[in-house]
Amino acid sequence: MKHILFIEDDVTFSEMLKNFLERHQYTVDLSYTIHNASTLLKKHKYDLVFTDLRLPDGDGIGFLKQIKQSNSHIPVVLMTGYAEVSTAVQAMKQGAFDYISKPFNPDEVLEVIGNALEVKKTAAVLPKVNHEKKSEKSNTDFVAGISAASKTLNEYIHLVAPTNMSVLITGESGTGKEVVAKNIHLKSSRSDKPFVAVDCGAIPKEIASSEFFGHKKGSFTGATDDKIGHFESANGGTLFLDEVGNLTYENQVQLLRALQERKVKPIGSSDEISVDIRLITATNEDLLHAVEKGDFREDLYHRLNEFSIKVPNLKDRHDDLILYADFFLNKANEQLNKTVAGFSKEVLTVFQNYQWPGNLRELSNVIKRATLLTQLEVIEVQVLPEELLHSKKNNDSSNKFSTKKNEKELIITVLQEVDNNKTQAAKLLNITRKTLYNKMKEYSLN
Numbered sequence: 285m286k287h288i289l290f291i292e293d294d295v296t297f298s299e300m301l302k303n304f305l306e307r308h309q310y311t312v313d314l315s316y317t318i319h320n321a322s323t324l325l326k327k328h329k330y331d332l333v334f335t336d337l338r339l340p341d342g343d344g345i346g347f348l349k350q351i352k353q354s355n356s357h358i359p360v361v362l363m364t365g366y367a368e369v370s371t372a373v374q375a376m377k378q379g380a381f382d383y384i385s386k387p388f389n390p391d392e393v394l395e396v397i398g399n400a401l402e403v404k405k406t407a408a409v410l411p412k413v414n415h416e417k418k419s420e421k422s423n424t425d426f427v428a429g430i431s432a433a434s435k436t437l438n439e440y441i442h443l444v445a446p447t448n449m450s451v452l453i454t455g456e457s458g459t460g461k462e463v464v465a466k467n468i469h470l471k472s473s474r475s476d477k478p479f480v481a482v483d484c485g486a487i488p489k490e491i492a493s494s495e496f497f498g499h500k501k502g503s504f505t506g507a508t509d510d511k512i513g514h515f516e517s518a519n520g521g522t523l524f525l526d527e528v529g530n531l532t533y534e535n536q537v538q539l540l541r542a543l544q545e546r547k548v549k550p551i552g553s554s555d556e557i558s559v560d561i562r563l564i565t566a567t568n569e570d571l572l573h574a575v576e577k578g579d580f581r582e583d584l585y586h587r588l589n590e591f592s593i594k595v596p597n598l599k600d601r602h603d604d605l606i607l608y609a610d611f612f613l614n615k616a617n618e619q620l621n622k623t624v625a626g627f628s629k630e631v632l633t634v635f636q637n638y639q640w641p642g643n644l645r646e647l648s649n650v651i652k653r654a655t656l657l658t659q660l661e662v663i664e665v666q667v668l669p670e671e672l673l674h675s676k677k678n679n680d681s682s683n684k685f686s687t688k689k690n691e692k693e694l695i696i697t698v699l700q701e702v703d704n705n706k707t708q709a710a711k712l713l714n715i716t717r718k719t720l721y722n723k724m725k726e727y728s729l730n
Contacts, residue, residue: 286401288437289324291335292313292363304390310397312720318350324482325355332400333360335728337375345375350660351496352379359400362444363388377525382683387719394708425460426467427611429604437464443538444591445471451537452588453566458645461566462526464595469522470520474562482514485527494536494551497542503552515548515559523560525609528588529569540584563588598647602711605635605647612648612664625654628661636664636716655694693729695720 288305292298293316302312313328314598315321318341325333333351337344351360359381375383381400384392399614428438444451445468453461462481466522469479488496494504498513514523531539542548547556553721565588576582598605609627617624627635631654647684650669657667665673695713710720 285309285311286331287311287313287328288334288397289313289321289330289333290329291316291318291321291333292337293317293336293340298352299455301390301393305397308394316340318347322345322350324341332397333358334363334397335360336363345378347378348378349377358658361396361400376430385718388718391492391706392721393718395717396411399707402489405492413602415462426462427604427607429601429607429656431559431601431603432707433594433600435603437593437595438591440591441468441471444468446473447591448562449590450563450565450588451590452592453564453595454571454592455566455568455598456643457568458643459595459597460644461568464593465522465524465564465566468564469524469562471704472522472562474521478518479522479524480514480518481526483526485530489532489535492532493538496535496538496632497548498550500550500552504551507552507592511550513548513550514556515542515561516550519559520561522564524563525563528565528566529567529571529574533579533581536581536584540581543584543587583648598643602636602716606632608644608647608650612651613655615648616652619652622655622658624658624663625661628665629666630665631663634668634672691723692729695727695729 287307288310290298290302290305291314292301292373293313295316298314298316304316306313313324313330315324316339321335324330326477326529335344339347343586348360348362351358356379360379361664362383364383364385382396384396398558412536412553428434441464446476451468453464455461463480482495494507494511494513496515498511499507501507501510542559546560549556571580571585571589575582575585598608599641601608602640607640609632613624613626614620617675635647642649650672651663653669656664658664693728695709698709701704706720707717710717715723
């Protein structure tokens, strides 16, 4: 039986939720203060901590840090009010597993707890990765995310990072493929060696050999100095080739030879240089289709694709949207020397209804622009680009959520398809779990 520590100073509410969870085969200890909860944590072994954000003798964020210092393996779920969502996002950065907004449906609690315990079980069987790196090696651009798509992505990164396998990263433009590649490097045994990123689409084919393998002074017109190529620069570390599908057939042959022999010869030199690199490549094209058409060498494709990772679109990471929005806002504040605190409720609604064809890159650009234009404490809809406010989903009367009848029928159909799993239903409907519960209540759907 899983053991939960529940911290909440509302005695009546605490007893009610304790009884509910015990009926669902959980063992629950109640605490009304952080002090008492700290004592219980020292005495007992818990599978999950469920705590309110505001408590009589402190706040949930401070308590979360305390838990993570001494019991880093225990998942922590926070309860918040809507106004505290930005604080909850900060908690996610401090290591909270999830947060849930009050008032909430008891079934929603069961799903959040179930997800947290499942992830704890999965994490226990993943290979141990050395995280004892210096702080400057941490990847500050990587947001782990809490959506199902993000959890799968993170699991794949943790699995492949300690190996020496070549990784092919696929995904639409703007999904953060280079950030994923950098994260694999930082979690590998090569993390203290160079990470060299190369945009293959930006290299003219005439100088590709020089860029990859280097050249000697005077070896061709314009070679005024010796040049070290990307392979030699990445020696001992990781070479990341972005948009690898843009390489010419001749460059593909040269790349394949270098990967097979692990040796490169700078242009104009008679000496070969041995290189030890881990290769990660990325593309937003269908390389297999390019192989079938004869535009990409099949033998090179298989050498690059020892392990493949597909980076999900932003619209498939709906639960992560507010995490990314907060991350990009902090970044924009730093870059623009601003102190914008967050987003209005209307802006978050617009963000959740927009399809984000440009993915994370588009979200980052939108937030940076809005931060620059904002003169208030929070970002309001007036500073958002027109395309967000007039997107099809926000305005189209033919949208699947445009009429009450269609909406009710759609919800019923989707719930039946996923065997009444509310989390999966919300993802398929592209709405938040909270919105789904509200709509079910509105239509009296049990």
